[in-house]
């Protein structure tokens with residue numbers, strides 16, 4: 428899939444720079460993030476568009492000892508009995524139809540290839556997967572929930588809120604990696620965070636200062652060209 432060349436003669440706006448420099452970062456520095464930075468991000472993110480202004484999101488932000496207790500418990504669950512945990516929703520269908528299955532295969536090849544992990548090196552792949560449980564060693568771990576009584580429409584709103592968080596974080600020099608993987612450990616989250624029973628864990632997110640070495644050599648995920656997803660009329 429070819430990357431979309433930026434053909435426009437217009438300068439990128441500041442916001443567009445931030446949008447295009449965001450990437451799912453799985454390598455972080457051991458550097459704390461101040462509470463004021465987190466509240467600044469949340470202050471901005473709460474302005475996300477939301478149908479009928481119902482603002483269906485909730486987010487639990489953890490760092491320090493609270494994050495360590497959480498990640499220790501999730502890692503233990505993952506190592507001892509991963510089969511006993513499952514997400515309360517299905518993220519992707521099985522089988523995944525085309526062109527999505529090909530894109531997922533390409534993601535695996537690009538990402539694991541960049542780490543020198545061969546397709547059939549299952550121990551190395553599962554070691555990398557396990558890093559999800561530690562929020563990829565980022566200093567901040569977030570958990571996003573939604574009220575289970577709401578419908579698909581509100582999940583759109585939550586996605587916009589999450590995107591706002593990623594962009595506001597990037598604007599403050601922080602990287603993120605959203606993680607659907609950890610939604611399967613919602614029972615563990617319930618033991619460590621004050622989730623109400625109507626809250627459904629949708630995903631989590633690692634956040635922190637990215638490792639600059641990795642930023643330099645990271646692979647850029649291929650993005651579909653405009654022609655592949657947009658249909659323009661009347662221009």
Ligand SMILES: Cc1cc2nc3c(=O)[nH]c(=O)nc-3n(C[C@H](O)[C@H](O)[C@H](O)COP(=O)(O)O)c2cc1C
Nearest residue numbers: 449450451452534559604605606607608609630648
């Ligand atoms: C909702 C959502 C869930 C994701 N879940 C995971 C995950 O569980 N683990 C992971 O390593 N990356 C996860 N990612 C990151 C994607 O793999 C990444 O966004 C995608 O490959 C595109 O790469 P880019 O974000 O660097 O452009 C997730 C991203 C999103 C938006």
